[in-house]
Amino acid sequence: MALDIVRAESVGHAAALVAGKDGARFLGGGTFLVRAVTAGHGTIRTVVLNDGLGLEGIDAGETVTIGSAATMTDVARTPGLDFLAPVARSIGGPAVRNMATVGGNLFAWSPYGDFAVALLALGATVSRVTPDGETVVDLGAFLAGGPAGVVRSVQFARPAEGAFRYLKVTRKHPHGASVLAIAALLPVVDGRFAGVRVAYGAMARRPIRTGAVEAALEGRAPGPEAVAAAVAVAAEGTAPEDDPQASAWYRREVLPVHLGRLLSGEAR
């Protein structure tokens, strides 16, 4: 199979190349795309490299900005991103983490894409470049489809200390593909949850927010009653798949248990 490898001169140039050629893809770390090429997905005929475009930068300020070419290793090593380091370290072994990019993770499908789950809970937006220009879109809308373009970066407001939680369940330890992943932003204002966001991985084809759990928690005081209310609706709106990690049935069965543990702060 012929595969054109193209180096772009700028992000805009990359977007034009991807949009202008049938079967063109923008290559991040390659942990999904090269795998697809090797597997013989003949629809991929051109690969535009992300090398040399300056997309690796990370700004760990009050607004956190992560370039799409930043790797999981980059995230895990960045001072000030301690709350995200466990997410980055939960993905693959060191070799995968050295390759897999934040931008690429936005295109992963179940049982992968754990970093996107965290970003969804954090309320991230995506800066994407198309031939029409650069736009900033909500990550949820981005994951729902539409023209992906070339992702320049993701950004989100730094969460309050201790407000972000993440849990990943795997069969292979210490790292493996997800049976499920849960990320939660749980701000507390005046003793009650306010602005709750909870996202699941491997509970649908792509990462999803769980509106039922968010509604159950919002406005409640943290504690056993809030946990019970959330656990009661844990599986609402989910559509997990069967795969070698777990069956859809199993995922639905264990989801409430793990959500309860995450919300109550229990160790696994």
Added chain:
Amino acid sequence: MAKLPLIFTVNGVEQAEFVESDALLVDVLRDKLGLTGTRIGCNQGTCGACTVLLDGAPALSCLTLAARANGASVTTIEGLAEGGTLHALQRAFADGFATQCGFCTSGMLVAARALLDADPDPDREAVVDAISGNICRCTGYEPIINAILSAAAEIRGAKTA
């Protein structure tokens, strides 16, 4: 198919090849350069048998387009021994029965080398993490973990002796 020039350093020696545009690094290492110590297991980034060091960091050569290695420095399992003397990790694997069928051993050793380069005194948890992308179906991992810890101690001892 168009061929691309690839100039890179492998185990300290500069190499120049023309490669197919969709060639994978592992195929160039094995088929062009004859460095067959790097294994192809799953060919989809799951087993870690193809692990090499790319500019000093572990990478999966089965998921790396060869074109991306242009200008890079690659270390394979053949680059661990120096002057015919096995690396301390290799000796520890042999002495500690950390290899059975041997298919995963190259990737394990390269992953372990990266760990010890970065952290000469790793604890057991760090060792487990370092080889967490490498699958072994024979040993149950314990002899491998013990061998890496043993090699780390030997290297530290040699440096302080």
